[in-house]
Amino acid sequence: MSETTRQGASDRDQEDEAVRRAQEERLRKVWAAPKGWRYWSAVNNTEVGVWYTALSFAFMLFAGVLALIMRAQLAVPENNLVTPDFYNQAFTLHGTAMMFLFAVPIFEAVAIILLPQLLGARDLPFPRLSAFGFWCFLIGGVFVCGSIFFGAAPTGGWFMYPPLTTEERFTPGYGADIWLLGLSFIEVASIAAAIELIVGTLKCRPPGMRLNLMPLYAWYVLVVAGMILFAFPPLIAGDILFELERLFDWPFFDPTRGGDPVLWQHLFWIFGHPEVYIVFLPAIALLAMIIPTFAQRPILGYSWIVLAAVGTGFISFGLWVHHMYTTGLPAISLGFFSAASEAVAIPTGVQIFVFLATLMTGRVIYSVPMLFVSGFLAIFVIGGLTGVMVAIAPFDWQAHDTYFVVAHLHYVLIGGMLFPVVAGVFYYWPMISGRKLSDRLGRLAFWLMFVGFNVAFFPMHFSGLAGMPRRVWTYPEALGLELPNLVSTIGAFVFAAGILTIVYDVLRPRGSEPYAKRNPWNAGTLEWLAEMPGENWGVRSVPVITSRYPIWQQPNFIDDVDKGRFYLPDAEEMKRETIVSSVLDGEPEQCLRVPGPSFMPMISAFLTGAVFILATFHYWYATIAFMALATVSIMIWLWRGTAIIPEKPEKDVGRGLKLPLYTSGPISVGWWAMFITMTGDVTAFIGLIFGYYYFFTIHEDFPPPSGAGPGVVWPMVSLGLFLAAWGAAWLALERNRARRIGAARVLMGAGAGAALSAAAVLLWGPFATGLDPASHVYPATVWVLAIWTAAHGAVGALMLLYCLARSLAGRFTSDHDIDIANVTLYWHFMAGTALVTVATLALFPLAA
Amino acid sequence: MRLFGLYGRTQDTLWTLIAAPAIWGVHFLFSYFYAAYRCAPNADIFASIGGTRIVVGIATVAALVLIGLVFRRAWVEWQAKGGTVRHDRDTAEDREHFLEFSTVLLAALSFVAVAFDVMPVLLIGDCR
Known part of the structure; x- marks a missing residue:
């Protein structure tokens, strides 16, 4: 043991460059991503978050191609470019992949990258759980999407209504099983991510970051992860009933034996409607970070945003029946949900006004991210207004299952989610790669997307009102739908060109292009401490926070962080460490050792995935064998990697503070994770x-x-x-x-x-x-x-x-x-x- | 009881923050489930649901009173220290005021949402 490792961090002279260089050497080594093929055993958020994000975008492009095929098929009446069966597979997978493999995972992926940076934490508390979630997502996603190449994809639409999907005579083959089991598996990954993010937000904030100083993004993450915890489990319950009916003929949804297909609709939409907000709120969260930066002022009405996030989080659970207005429920039931569907516009609107007020009172810098923000405002407001229209039951009876609804939901999702996410891509790209994306290409992409989107989807309001049902393979010439459909198809391809422009900009070789300067947008929040290019350790030292925008408001902040004047400036024992703090006031409670690279999450994910895949094809013995193997692998993972007894009870983390290395009960992150897991389980x-x-x-x-x-x-x-x-x-x-x-x-x-x-x-x-x-x-x-x-x-x-x-x-x-x-x-x-x-x-x- | 300001001061937490919307949630689910239960299995859709409307009305009054108490408690405590809307200083007081003010906002939203959500019982008298 060298002299430096025996001393505590408080005794070190951070002004001595040699000391700092030695610390940096150690930190770099401890947090380094593994090399060669072992790279794939990485669990750090800087790797897993990036894989996760890239894979979500890959599924988005895949689902986008399916959409283009559908638009090509619908370009002219009585077309037969693709078969009806393929068309059914295409629209089912398009919706499924966009919702389950892009919209929700992209939230988890981006949060895994951003949250530790925003909280000045070295990593989230359960990096291996994130890695496990990623591998589950990869396996489940490839399994579900890959089925279309064998003509075996589900054909029942993304909400899989029985009896269409429970009876072999309507939908023969394995399609529905692939959907149910593949997605159940991914839902497990989503819940894993939710646990990680809730515990991360509540327990891994830097010292001094009280609830009133938390970045708004973290508030949204907390709300959305909480929503996942209550929204996904009912769908898992539904999946269980559904799969038992398909595999063993247990008649949950079969009216001839007492079942009821409407039960599935309830369970699906108890998930499905909050899902829309699970998708929308994190995208808004990105705007809550971007807008203050480009207005060059703190957000106006911080509490109002918290009101909006929490209020939307709750009320969005009172909307699910508005997808079921046409199922013949009593008017009194519809009335409750219709009212709640309109009430949710209040908190949703509050956020928009807060953003507008912040922009109006600041000095706005126009930039590519801000272009996408303005695109969001325009498109989302239209989607919100048609949303209030379809929230009214009598109107919905007319518009239900028509292209009007297709137009509405795309205005909401593309306006409310994709545009903000693209704004986020342009804004945060320097943090990921150390370089800005091209301004010129960004503007081109924006206009292609904005114009293409409106050309594609605005006419759908009219084709829907003219009577065009959704999910039709083709339409006769006499209906007068040729023109709006042709226009929509042209718009869709223009929109796709915009997306491709961004893909090109992201992937094009940069050669010797210089790195961006640090904090390139002159932002005020912690994630912009990142160096260009970034270091795997996250923050050089875990800062003390006394304001909402520390880079703007705390003097000499970046220098103090860089010189290691805050906590944990070193990795004396060559272990990955971060600080655990209290929920309300961010008082340091523990120095948490987080686990490093391991193949166990990947192995466990593959074995667990095998259980679901084998069950899909009824290989029961193999299913049971793999269930045992998966259990064993998870036990090995836990045995070797969790609740490790440290070599000493406490550690000097700097500035004269000693923190315990081991805690149990409600202080510890593991206890919270169990509590949250079981909350989801009980749901x-x-x-x-x-x-x-x-x-x-x-x-x-x-x-x-x-x-x-x-x-x-x-x-x-x-x-x-x-x-x-x-x-x-x-x-x-x-x-x-x-x-x-x-x-x-x-x-x-x-x-x-x-x-x-x-x-x-x-x-x-x-x-x-x-x-x-x-x-x-x-x-x-x-x-x-x-x-x-x-x-x-x-x-x-x-x-x-x-x-x-x-x-x-x-x-x-x-x-x-x-x-x-x-x-x-x-x-x-x-x-x-x-x-x-x-x-x-x-x-x-x-x-x- | 502290939550409803019936005695003592409350240390605000994330739980007190979500109390009002949680009451909204319980009331909403109760109203929906109770009406659905009374109307099931939809055999006699013209039967009057007067009793159901009264029960939902009582539940609504109860929910509004509880939310009102949460509102009043948070409002009084927030006002006691000046009732400012800036809470961005690094003090336990600012954290407390931030939570109190956010509770006030959420309670107001929940109050409006409860009142708005039950309006159908004023208009709808049977199970059609």
Whole structure:
């Protein structure tokens, strides 16, 4: 050990250039991306974020090509450029890829790049989780998109309504399975990203960055990631029901056996409508960073933006039925949703006015990003206005499933999402590559896109009102739709030329072009500390924040950061480190060691992906084998890479501050991640419970009055065992802390045994009473709830056994108890799940 | 209870910030589910839903009162220290005022949203 590593960071003379150079050497080495083929084991946000972004754009271009094929087919009436079947595949994949493989992932991707920079953090707390999410996204995306090359892509439209998609006679083949399983897999990746981003925003802010000083982008990330957590799980619940119907003929959506296709529409749109805002808000978030820079002033009305973000986040969950106005729901139901659909215009509008006010009170610098911002304003406002029109049920009955809706949704999404994202690409490109994109090409691209977009989509309002339904392969000559369609096609190709201009600008070789100057736009926020070209370590030292725009408002800020006068200027132990702070005031709480490069996330993702892909084609034995392999790989990843006991309890991070290297419970990032994961998990469970009570509402005989259910005794026994396992987990945590390690180990083992028995007994109930899930929706619903809860019990048992093994291996002790602290938290949720399941399955039929 | 300003001062957090919109959410879902439940399975669409409208009305009054209390609590605490709208200093007070003021804004939005969302029960009397 050299002299420098024995000293704390506080004792070092940061004014000595030699000291700084040695620190930089160490930081560079610690944060360096792996070389050669090992490059793909990188997990740092600077690599994963860029891969993620590039891949999202690649899927966008792919989906864009599909759109051009569709427009070519529709250019003239009675065309047969492509077959109807291919056309169906094209529009299904276009919508699917744009929403699931571009619009949502691009948010996660950009946030993975930007968030650590904006928070002055070296990395997000779970870099390997980000990498896992990326590989899941790659596998799932290629699987879903690749299917079209085999003519096997889904054909049911991006919202996959049954019975069109559940019956072989309408949609033969594997298409719907590919959609369901491929996307379920990607949804898991999205939730993983949401967990990473929420914990990152709440716990990885730099010292002093209180909630009122947080960059607005981080507020939006927090809101959107929270929305993902409540929006995606209902779709996962829907996917489970859907796949059980397709694979095993459990009749959730089949009315002849008590099912109801409208249930799918509910579950899909409970996801699908917030999804629109999940897509829109992060794009707006980019504008909240760009606009102050080009107005050269702080944002006006910071609290109002927070109001808008949080308010939209909530109200957007009250809109889902406006996609279902034509399903015959009672007018009173439609009325509630119609009102909420209009109310959401308030917070949405507030953001626009805040932006306009900021621009009007600043000295605006006109630039390419600002061009795209103005394009956003013009296009999005039109989309918002037609949105208020279709929010009104009687108007929607006329416009539903016509090209009017196609026009509306493209105005909203391209105006509200693509234009801001492109503005963001131009704005943030120097941060990624060290160079600005071309101004000239940017202006050309803008005008091609802006004009092309309006030429393509504005006429669709008219073709829609003239009666052109969406998703038609062709149309007869006599309808008078030739002209608007031809114009739309021409516009689409002009628009595509604009996109290609940007692609060219991004990819063209730069040769010896000089790097941009640091902070090229003269911005005020932390991400512009980045050097040109950037360093992998993120920030040279983790700054103390006392303002919203530190580069503008804190004197000598960049120099202080660069000279390492703030925290963590060094990597003495050659470990990747960042600071964990408190939620409200950003008070430093821990020096977190984040894991470095590893192939485990990639291996786990491939093995997990194999499970979904093999299940699609009904290779059951292989599916089960890979499920076991995936579980083992995740265990290895966790065993080797998490909750590592540090070599010393605390570390001097500079400026006289010592921080612990290991924390557990609510201070630690792992506890938060578990809490957030389980919140999402419970939301999916509520989706399934919603299914049960939905059927109860629409059927007189659900549950059947004859008492033909899972019985009372076995479910109650199971509940008792679940509660025993919960108690054992809780007590194990407490005994372990009290240094009664022997007792704690016995409790962990006993808890695992109780959990496995509970799971088995819960399944025994419906088995013993002979409930046949394919016969009617009631037994199917009982089985799905029992299986969900039993599977969670088995996972809970595995967790307890994992803790037991860690304890025996000395990897968790009385003072280092992250493992059992997090597992106990899991068991709190598990106990709630078991309680609700048993109350629903066994007790509710007695009361109903 | 502190959240509704019934006693003591409240330390504002992210949870107090989202209290008002969460009340909006509970009220919205309750109104929708309850009306849907009363109308299901849509066999007799002309039956009057007077009782349902009253129940939703009571729930609405309850939600508005709760949101009103959240608003009043945040407003009073925000005003107590001058009620400024700039909260960009590095102090715990500014953080607190920022959260209080944002709570005021969100409570106002939630109040309007609740009142607006239930207007259909004023007009619609059956399950058509």
